[in-house]
Amino acid sequence: xxxxxxxxxxxxxxxxxxxxxxxxxxxxxxxxxxxxxxxxxxxxxxxxxxxxxxxxxxxxxxxxxxxxxxxxxxxxxxxxxxxxxxxxxxxxxxxxxxxxxxxxxxxxxxxxxxxxxxxxxxxxxxxxxxxxxxxxxxxxxxxxxxxxxxxxxxxxxxxxxxxxxxxxxxxxxxxxxxxxxxxxxxxxxxxxxxxxxxxxxxxxxxxxxxxxxxxxxxxxxxxxxxxxxxxxxxxxxxxxxxxxxxxxxxxxxxxxxxxxxxxxxxxxxxxxxxxxxxxxxxxxxxxxxxxxxxxxxxxxxxxxxxxxxxxxxxxxxxxxxxxxxxxxxxxxxxxxxxxxxxxxxxxxxxxxxxxxxxxxxxxxxxxxxxxxxxxxxxxxxxxxxxxxxxxxxxxxxxxxxxxxxxxxxxxxxxxxxxxxxxxxxxxxxxxxxxxxxxxxxxxxxxxxxxxxxxxxxxxxxxxxxxxxxxxxxxxxxxxxxxxxxxxxxxxxxxxxxxxxxxxxxxxxxxxxxxxxxxxxxxxxxxxxxxxxxxxxxxxxxxxxxxxxxxxxxxxxxxxxxxxxxxxxxxxxxxxxxxxxxxxxxxxxxxxxxxxxxxxxxxxxxxxxxxxxxxxxxxxxxxxxxxxxxxxxxxxxxxxxxxxxxxxxxxxxxxxxxxxxxxxxxxxxxxxxxxxxxxxxxxxxxxxxxxxxxxxxxxxxxxxxxxxxxxxxxxxxxxxxxxxxxxxxxxxxxxxxxxxxxxxxxxxxxxxxxxxxxxxxxxxxxxxxxxxxxxxxxxxxxxxxxxxxxxxxxxxxxxxxxxxxxxxxxxxxxxxxxxxxxxxxxxxxxxxxxxxxxxxxxxxxxxxxxxxxxxxxxxxxxxxxxxxxxxxxxxxxxxxxxxxxxxxxxxxxxxxxxxxxxxxxxxxxxxxxxxxxxxxxxxxxxxxxxxxxxxxxxxx
Numbered sequence: 046x047x048x049x050x051x052x053x054x055x056x057x058x059x060x061x062x063x064x065x066x067x068x069x070x071x072x073x074x075x076x077x078x079x080x081x082x083x084x085x086x087x088x089x090x091x092x093x094x095x096x097x098x099x100x101x102x103x104x105x106x107x108x109x110x111x112x113x114x115x116x117x118x119x120x121x122x123x124x125x126x127x128x129x130x131x132x133x134x135x136x137x138x139x140x141x142x143x144x145x146x147x148x149x150x151x152x153x154x155x156x157x158x159x160x161x162x163x164x165x166x167x168x169x170x171x172x173x174x175x176x177x178x179x180x181x182x183x184x185x186x187x188x189x190x191x192x193x194x195x196x197x198x199x200x201x202x203x204x205x206x207x208x209x210x211x212x213x214x215x216x217x218x219x220x221x222x223x224x225x226x227x228x229x230x231x232x233x234x235x236x237x238x239x240x241x242x243x244x245x246x247x248x249x250x251x252x253x254x255x256x257x258x259x260x261x262x263x264x265x266x267x268x269x270x271x272x273x274x275x276x277x278x279x280x281x282x283x284x285x286x287x288x289x290x291x292x293x294x295x296x297x298x299x300x301x302x303x304x305x306x307x308x309x310x311x312x313x314x315x316x317x318x319x320x321x322x323x324x325x326x327x328x329x330x331x332x333x334x335x336x337x338x339x340x341x342x343x344x345x346x347x348x349x350x351x352x353x354x355x356x357x358x359x360x361x362x363x364x365x366x367x368x369x370x371x372x373x374x375x376x377x378x379x380x381x382x383x384x385x386x387x388x389x390x391x392x393x394x395x396x397x398x399x400x401x402x403x404x405x406x407x408x409x410x411x412x413x414x415x416x417x418x419x420x421x422x423x424x425x426x427x428x429x430x431x432x433x434x435x436x437x438x439x440x441x442x443x444x445x446x447x448x449x450x451x452x453x454x455x456x457x458x459x460x461x462x463x464x465x466x467x468x469x470x471x472x473x474x475x476x477x478x479x480x481x482x483x484x485x486x487x488x489x490x491x492x493x494x495x496x497x498x499x500x501x502x503x504x505x506x507x508x509x510x511x512x513x514x515x516x517x518x519x520x521x522x523x524x525x526x527x528x529x530x531x532x533x534x535x536x537x538x539x540x541x542x543x544x545x546x547x548x549x550x551x552x553x554x555x556x557x558x559x560x561x562x563x564x565x566x567x568x569x570x571x572x573x574x575x576x577x578x579x580x581x582x583x584x585x586x587x588x589x590x591x592x593x594x595x596x597x598x599x600x601x602x603x604x605x606x607x608x609x610x611x612x613x614x615x616x617x618x619x620x621x622x623x624x625x626x627x628x629x630x631x632x633x634x635x636x637x638x639x640x641x642x643x644x645x646x647x648x649x650x651x652x653x654x655x656x657x658x659x660x661x662x663x664x665x666x667x668x669x670x671x672x673x674x675x676x677x678x679x680x681x682x683x684x685x686x687x688x689x690x691x692x693x694x695x696x697x698x699x700x701x702x703x704x705x706x707x708x709x710x711x712x713x714x715x716x717x718x719x720x721x722x723x724x725x726x727x728x729x730x731x732x733x734x735x736x737x738x739x740x741x742x743x744x745x746x747x748x749x750x751x752x753x754x755x756x757x758x759x760x761x762x763x764x765x766x767x768x769x770x771x772x773x774x775x776x777x778x779x780x781x782x783x784x785x786x787x788x789x790x791x792x793x794x795x796x797x798x799x800x801x802x803x804x805x806x807x808x809x810x811x812x813x814x815x816x817x818x819x820x821x822x823x824x825x826x827x828x829x830x831x832x833x834x835x836x837x838x839x840x841x842x843x844x845x846x847x848x849x850x851x852x853x854x855x856x857x858x859x860x861x862x863x864x865x866x867x868x869x870x871x872x873x874x875x876x877x878x879x880x881x882x883x884x885x886x887x888x889x890x891x892x893x894x895x896x897x898x899x900x901x902x903x904x905x906x907x908x909x910x911x912x913x914x915x916x917x918x919x920x921x922x923x924x925x926x927x928x929x930x931x932x933x934x935x936x937x938x939x940x941x942x943x944x945x946x947x948x949x950x951x952x953x954x955x956x957x958x959x960x961x962x963x964x965x966x967x968x969x970x971x972x973x974x975x976x977x978x979x980x981x982x983x984x
Contacts (some may be wrong), residue, residue, distance in 0.1 A: 079241050083115065084234035086151060087220060091230065094159040101159065109152030116178055116187075117147040118242060118456070118668050132853060136190060150177015158217055162406070170216025174891035179209040182248055184882040196253040205248040212240020221450050323404070327370055328353050339418050341388030352414065355385045357392075373399040373412060382423070385416065394423040423824040445547045452540030454480040466530055466546050481506050491525050510918050513542060531551050539611065566640040568618060570623030577639035577647055581698050584635070584651045595691040596658050598648040598665065599705035601713060603683040605644035612678065619675050620682050627671065632663045638665075646684075647702070662688065662720060669719075685713035689723040737787060738794035740776065745803050749775050752807055753970035757822065757941060757963040760937055760954050766961055767820035767854065770808040772800070773971050788826075797826045802838060811973055822854040824886065830857065830868070836875035843879070850880035856907065870901060877902050884941070888929065898936055905961075906933050910944025913964070916953060923953070930957050 086108050093104030154174035158166050183202075189195065216236035219229055270924055295674035319336035321329055329352055334556040340347075340355065353366040359367070360383075373379035378400050398415045440447060446463035450456055456478045462588040464474050467487050474483065478930070485502040490499040505522075512520045513534045522530040531549045536542045572580065581597065588595045602620075609617035621644070628638045628646070635651045650661045669684040687709025695701040704723040710722035744750050754768040774782045793796040805823050813820035831836055843850055855876065862869045873883055884897070884905035898906075908929055915922040933940035942954050945964035968976070 064539070079116070079238040080234060083216075083237040083241075084231065087230050090155045090158055091220070093155060097405070105152060105155050105159070108155045109148050113144065113148035116151065116181060116923045117144045130742060136187075139184055139187050143181045146177060146184055150174055150181065153177065154213070154217075158220070164218075167217045167220075168214055170217040170757075172210055174217070174237070175210030175213035175240065175244075178213070179206050179244060179248075182245060184479045186248070186252070190648055194255045196255060198250075198253070201247055201250055205244045207891070208247055209240055209244035209459070212236055212243065218239065222449070260745045294467055319414075323352055323370075323399075323412040325411055325412055327366060327412075330411060335417070338392075339387075339416060340385070346388075355416075357384060357386060369397070369399055374401050374409070377401065382419070393418045394420045444843065445545045445981060447543065447545050450480055450541050456480070456483065457541070463546060466528075466548060468525070468526075478511075484509075522546075566625075569622055569640050571625045571629065571646075572637060572639040574639065574641045577641065577649070578698050580637050580639075581649050581701070581754070583696070584649055585691060588651055593651055593653050594658075595701075596648075596650045596652065596661070597691070597694075597701040597705045598650070598662070599687040599688045599689075599702070599709040600646035600648065600665070600669070601685050602644035602646075602669075602708050603685060603713065605682060608680060608682065609876055612675070616675050616678075616680070620673060621678060623673050624682060627664070627668045631668055633661075636661060641719045647705070653925070660690075662686065666719060669891040681691070683711050684719065687712055687719040687723065688720065694723040734790055737782075737790050738796065741774075741787060741791050741796040741800070742796065744774060744776075745800060747777075749777065750800065750803065751775065751972070752804065752811070754811075754973050754976055755963055755970040756822075756968050756976065757961055758967050760942075760951065760962050765819060768812075768976070769822040769824075769856070769963065770804060770811075772804055792826055794829050797828045801826055801829045802842075805838065806842050806846065809842050809848040812852060813846050813848045815852075817849075817852070820854045820882070821848075821850050822856055822884065824856045827858070830872055835872050839876060839881060840879060843881075851882070854882040854884055854905065856884045856886040859888070862901065866900075873901055898932070898938070906940045908940050908942040908959075909942055909962070913942060913944040913946070913950055917947070926953075927957055930959055933960070934958065 061333055078203055086195060087123050089104050089108035093101045093108060096104055150173060154170040154177065157173055160166070160171035161169055168740055182205075183738075184571050186195075199857040204972050216233045219233035219236055318333075319339040320333045321336050322331045324330050328346050329350055332342070332347055336347075337343055350774060351366075353361050356366050369379050369381065375392060380398050381398075382394065382396050384392045385397070386392050390731060396417045396419045399412050401409055402411050402413055404410050416547070439461075440458075440460040443460060446466045448456065448459040448463050456474070456476050457481060458476065459474050463469075468490055469483075469487065470490075481502075484506045485499065487504070488498040492501065509520065513536060518534055520532045520534070522532060524530060527550070528548055529550045533545045533546045533547070534542055535544070564572060581595070584595050602624075605617060605620065621640070625638075625640065628648075636648070636679065637650075638648045641647050648661075648665060652661075666684075668687065668907060669686070673680040673682070687705045687707065689695060689701045689704035689708060691701060694704045708721045708723040712718055715721065735982070751773050753771040755771060755873070756765055757767045757769060758764060759766050772784055772788075774784075774787055776782050788797070791800055808821050808823050810818070815821075825835065839850075839853070839855070842848075843853065848871050857869075882904040883902065884907050885901075885903045886907045887909045890908050906929065908926065912922045916926060939960035941961035941963065942959050943963055945951055945954065945962040945966045947966060950964075951962065951966060
């Protein structure tokens with residue numbers, strides 16, 4: 046049979062089946078039931094598509110039940126309308142299975158429609174629904190019982206399946222994924238119904254019953270009356286399901302509406318927050334009271350406007366509003382702070398949150414935007430942050446460590462210095478740590494895990510807590526590295542506490558050093574005078590209680606001044622330091638050596654047997670005479686030692702020290718004797734010197750001083766060249782006192798300054814009456830150079846007396862220059878500018894050096910008298926004289942020899958080319974009125 050004829054035959058079979066084998070009334074009833082059930086199914090699935098969670102499953106279940114019943118009802122009403130002209134029955138089990146197939150197919154189709162998206166949802170739902178409906182039909186037809194054999198046209202069966210799947214897919218497509226109008230819903234239900242009807246009658250047209258055979262209707266087969274009753278029950282069930290679903294939907298809608306109403310009221314009632322919606326492009330779609338209050342716009346003014354107007358013009362140009370929306374869309378939320386602007390142009394600091402809003406299909410429908418004015422909060426926050434920042438800077442830059450603990454002994458805060466002081470690793474100290482845990486960790490860092498660390502940590506913790514609770518404010522921790530950490534506690538009212546930690550290692554060292562320096566000499570490290578006095582007082586107290594003896598020993602270095610002057614202060618400091626170390630090294634119990642100042646030392650020893658003292662003095666003397674090497678020079682400082690014994694020489698500190706000094710000065714002035722013990726006669730000599738010093742201050746006023754003059758002559762011509770003035774003192778009780786005795790005393794007590802001024806003035810007054818070419822030579826004391834403005838004094842005296850400066854010659858010793866070279870140089874240059882001549886006196890003894898002659902502008906060298914005393918018996922003396930004379934010639938400085946007493950001495954000077962001489966050979970010193978002959982000779 047050709048395809049066209051077959052198609053015609055099939056169309057005829059379908060038409061014949063519908064026209065002659067069906068009750069048309071029941072057919073129309075079946076079509077109506079199908080349309081109503083499919084309309085309900087589509088509506089229920091739309092509700093499921095718009096729901097989430099449990100409500101969606103409820104709607105899917107309702108759709109499956111209502112749809113399944115409706116499809117099944119359509120099928121069997123149509124079957125009741127089928128009348129093949131023979132008696133038919135229906136198998137109960139297969140009929141019920143077909144009902145289950147209807148439920149399942151509708152539920153699965155609905156699940157695919159609401160779960161998938163786009164065309165995938167339509168195709169999957171259509172296939173599930175179409176195949177399921179066809180399966181329901183053929184399972185039901187398989188339960189048809191006839192007295193004969195059923196033959197199926199396979200071609201029509203396939204066509205029926207295709208019609209069912211295609212029409213179902215078309216129907217679900219018409220729903221437009223549940224976004225269409227009610228008309229699209231009706232069209233979709235109609236398409237599904239038409240597909241079911243066409244599938245049914247096409248499938249029925251494929252059926253042919255051949256009568257006869259053994260097949261008979263079984264007793265349990267369902268009769269038509271039973272099926273009618275079943276259909277009635279199914280219809281009622283479908284109606285009840287629809288009503289239930291409607292009730293559920295109504296209640297849900299009412300609740301949603303109430304919820305929306307309450308939410309709207311809530312939004313409008315919120316005045317502290319600006320809450321409003323934006324569409325996807327940023328257009329304002331609604332506006333609450335808080336937004337109007339915050340930004341000044343009414344809803345009528347702002348709805349429909351872009352939210353970008355709340356930003357500054359610069360932010361708008363930079364695209365900040367759109368970037369905020371993009372960020373919210375990309376991250377699910379945008380949150381920021383910044384300046385926003387009101388309707389009146391004023392600005393405020395806002396906290397802004399923007400969140401995207403999606404529909405049930407996750408399509409963006411807009412944004413919700415919440416804005417809060419936090420201007421005051423920002424001001425407060427900025428102030429708090431500034432305070433916190435400053436506090437953090439202060440804490441982190443403190444030289445002290447600081448920690449704060451709460452009442453539960455948990456750390457609240459600590460700065461970095463705290464970790465540094467105790468050697469904690471970086472980031473180890475953090476809030477929340479217990480104090481006991483911190484202490485244990487600190488000891489574990491040093492001692493490792495073990496009992497030693499735990500024991501020390503426990504002791505430390507208990508000591509710390511006990512100290513703090515006792516009210517004690519401070520505690521010093523000694524670390525294993527030798528550092529001293531001062532902890533200062535401040536207990537808080539709530540039971541917590543604040544502790545500051547300061548590394549006082551250097552401070553303690555400084556304090557110890559200061560304390561040491563307060564009691565010891567800075568250069569030598571030996572005890573100083575106050576410490577010596579305290580120690581001596583203590584030893585005297587012990588000696589009184591034990592009836593023992595105490596020796597106080599004064600020590601003065603003999604050659605220290607020469608060492609300082611000739612080799613410099615570095616050498617002097619070396620001698621003092623070395624000697625102090627040696628003296629300190631020989632000390633035993635009950636012995637002490639101190640430096641009292643300069644080159645003056647003192648020692649103390651408490652003893653019972655003189656042999657002990659002798660041994661101590663011998664050790665001191667040996668140490669003082671021991672050689673030192675300094676830059677290639679061998680130095681033996683030597684010393685004079687005076688010893689005063691308690692109780693014989695005194696019973697208190699002051700007396701014993703004074704008497705030890707007296708004994709020391711006796712040793713210094715006695716040749717060949719380094720150690721001298723105090724005797725009472727020494728004290729008498731000291732008192733005598735003090736009386737002379739007192740009398741010197743009044744000697745000028747009482748006219749006890751007078752002048753002698755000694756002539757000076759030219760060696761070559763014998764002509765008088767000048768006179769040296771010599772001071773004399775006629776004491777009213779002691780008579781004439783030698784200058785050798787009273788000049789040192791005058792220098793010690795300072796009386797030499799007014800005495801020297803009187804001598805200079807009287808000598809110049811006398812000399813002004815002499816011939817113009819005769820000079821007057823006046824000795825100047827080192828004390829005068831050091832303590833008086835000698836240049837100004839000389840100028841004033843010359844002006845007062847009228848003596849020309851060229852006739853005045855000032856004699857100074859090299860020792861007076863050595864005391865302060867720079868000051869002496871300034872003074873002598875000032876004198877030279879006035880025209881005064883300067884002679885160096887006693888040259889050849891003491892400190893004589895070529896450097897002195899080269900540095901100072903001397904006009905004359907005076908050769909010391911000691912050389913003339915030995916010149917006739919000592920070749921060395923002659924050699925020295927020749928050398929000094931040669932030196933004078935080389936420097937173009939005339940030389941005057943002192944102490945010439947014989948003709949042979951004069952002849953030697955003549956032969957060696959000496960310039961001038963003075964001495965007893967030319968005349969003894971005398972008052973000027975007795976020098977008339979010599980003065981006339983000069984003429």
